[in-house]
Amino acid sequence: MEKKATLTLPDGKKHEFPVLSGSVGPEVIDIRALYGQSGMFTYDPGFMSTASCNSTITYIDGDKGILLYRGYPIEQLAVHCDFLEVCFLLLYGELPAQKEKDEFVGMVTRHTMLHEQMLDFYSGFRRDAHPMATMVGVVGALSAFYHDSLDINDPRHREVAAFRLIAKMPTIAALAYKYNLGQPFMYPRNDLSYAANFLRMMFGTPCEEYQVNDVLVRALDRIFILHADHEQNASTSTVRLSGSSGANPFACIAAGIACLWGPAHGGANEACLQMLEQIGDVSKVGEFIKQVKDKNSHVRLMGFGHRVYKNYDPRAKLMRETCHEVLGELGLANDRLFALAIALEKIALEDDYFVERKLYPNVDFYSGIVQRAIGIPTSMFTSIFALARTVGWIAQWKEMIVDPDQKIGRPRQLYQGKTQRDVVPIGKRG
Ligand code: CMC
Numbered sequence: 001m002e003k004k005a006t007l008t009l010p011d012g013k014k015h016e017f018p019v020l021s022g023s024v025g026p027e028v029i030d031i032r033a034l035y036g037q038s039g040m041f042t043y044d045p046g047f048m049s050t051a052s053c054n055s056t057i058t059y060i061d062g063d064k065g066i067l068l069y070r071g072y073p074i075e076q077l078a079v080h081c082d083f084l085e086v087c088f089l090l091l092y093g094e095l096p097a098q099k100e101k102d103e104f105v106g107m108v109t110r111h112t113m114l115h116e117q118m119l120d121f122y123s124g125f126r127r128d129a130h131p132m133a134t135m136v137g138v139v140g141a142l143s144a145f146y147h148d149s150l151d152i153n154d155p156r157h158r159e160v161a162a163f164r165l166i167a168k169m170p171t172i173a174a175l176a177y178k179y180n181l182g183q184p185f186m187y188p189r190n191d192l193s194y195a196a197n198f199l200r201m202m203f204g205t206p207c208e209e210y211q212v213n214d215v216l217v218r219a220l221d222r223i224f225i226l227h228a229d230h231e232q233n234a235s236t237s238t239v240r241l242s243g244s245s246g247a248n249p250f251a252c253i254a255a256g257i258a259c260l261w262g263p264a265h266g267g268a269n270e271a272c273l274q275m276l277e278q279i280g281d282v283s284k285v286g287e288f289i290k291q292v293k294d295k296n297s298h299v300r301l302m303g304f305g306h307r308v309y310k311n312y313d314p315r316a317k318l319m320r321e322t323c324h325e326v327l328g329e330l331g332l333a334n335d336r337l338f339a340l341a342i343a344l345e346k347i348a349l350e351d352d353y354f355v356e357r358k359l360y361p362n363v364d365f366y367s368g369i370v371q372r373a374i375g376i377p378t379s380m381f382t383s384i385f386a387l388a389r390t391v392g393w394i395a396q397w398k399e400m401i402v403d404p405d406q407k408i409g410r411p412r413q414l415y416q417g418k419t420q421r422d423v424v425p426i427g428k429r430g
Pocket of ligand 1: 230233263264265266268292299300301302303304305306307308357359362363364
């Protein structure tokens with residue numbers, strides 16, 4: 001029998017709404033008919049209790065610390081798959097067989113170059129531009145160059161846009177960095193893996209051959225896997241909302257990048273490393289934690305807490321492991337900031353303030369240390385997050401386009417402003 005929820009309104013009238021079940025996770029009350037039936041809206045700033053869409057891509061159980069892509073636990077994907085296999089999984093719903101993987105990798109690697117004229121865009125930016133500022137601009141500008149993938153109603157266009165975005169994002173990000181440095185742009189090399197090619201475009205120069213380090217490649221590939229999707233987070237919801245108006249995929253992903261930039265979202269790994277630098281030494285941890293607990297200080301322990309995880313973020317565990325591997329490989333096992341992070345984590349996990357609020361380390365707590373050890377500057381951290389999240393954004397965008405329930409996103413409001421009044425001529429205004 002169909003489940004129903006009954007809502008009694010202040011006028012005493014009762015309204016029934018269907019209760020929908022997913023394959024796993026909380027049931028939802030379908031309130032689409034509420035306004036039509038009662039003339040009332042629901043109020044839910046920050047979407048604390050609102051499911052905004054149907055999805056079959058990613059599932060999170062925040063209380064248990066579970067993250068699944070298409071049903072597969074992140075811990076298994078991080079160990080058994082590479083990033084492009086995970087991209088295939090997110091886009092098509094299944095892990096690829098070898099032949100499918102070869103075809104997919106071939107397709108992605110053949111779209112890695114940017115239109116040559118796009119390289120001119122970079123010189124329009126100041127040399128000290130934040131790479132995310134450059135990326136918002138350049139990714140949005142893809143729509144000015146690739147007209148054969150702008151028709152959102154054509155499945156082939158959507159497919160090609162997905163390949164282009166996944167393939168070109170490492171090139172776009174690496175060029176933003178090279179431009180900051182004033183070094184020559186490095187063209188992609190398609191015989192390298194996705195992560196190795198990115199490292200070469202970041203750190204290689206035309207003067208000598210770049211030596212690929214497999215441990216660093218694996219670490220970066222894992223960072224990409226862990227950041228590939230995270231259901232309806234702020235930037236993904238931004239991509240969906242932008243796409244709901246029929247905007248082209250490049251414009252939608254540029255909007256996602258803009259949202260990701262904020263320190264409460266993708267900017268947290270950059271902010272976390274800056275926080276560790278500021279604390280400077282293990283002896284200062286106690287004093288810093290005191291500040292965090294003082295509401296008036298507005299200081300937060302960056303890399304801690306999550307809207308959905310009320311347990312250890314499974315990605316943070318994997319990142320911690322990678323951190324050990326990379327620091328060991330590079331002879332940095334006694335790294336000052338890593339020691340500081342471990343001390344901070346230990347104290348926070350035992351402190352009542354964090355325990356009561358269920359604040360645990362999130363993925364950003366360790367990913368900054370790994371990236372810094374690889375030689376990636378802090379200012380590039382969020383760009384790397386954007387690069388990795390692009391597949392999630394595009395998979396969610398594609399899912400939305402074909403969803404029969406999809407409508408333009410148009411929330412309503414609780415209006416608290418002035419009621420209607422008349423304009424007074426300027427000479428009579430007090
Ligand atoms: N440090 C200190 N206190 C915190 C923190 C923190 N990092 N996070 C939450 N709190 C406190 C907050 O002050 C509040 O306390 P009280 O109930 O006494 O007012 C309580 O915990 C609930 O916090 P909230 O801000 O209502 O929770 P939220 O779900 O809106 O915020 C968050 C989630 C991620 C924005 C927040 O935890 C935060 O700002 N963390 C630091 C930034 C960070 O690491 N962000 C990365 C998120 S993971 C990567 C991603 O998905 O983008």
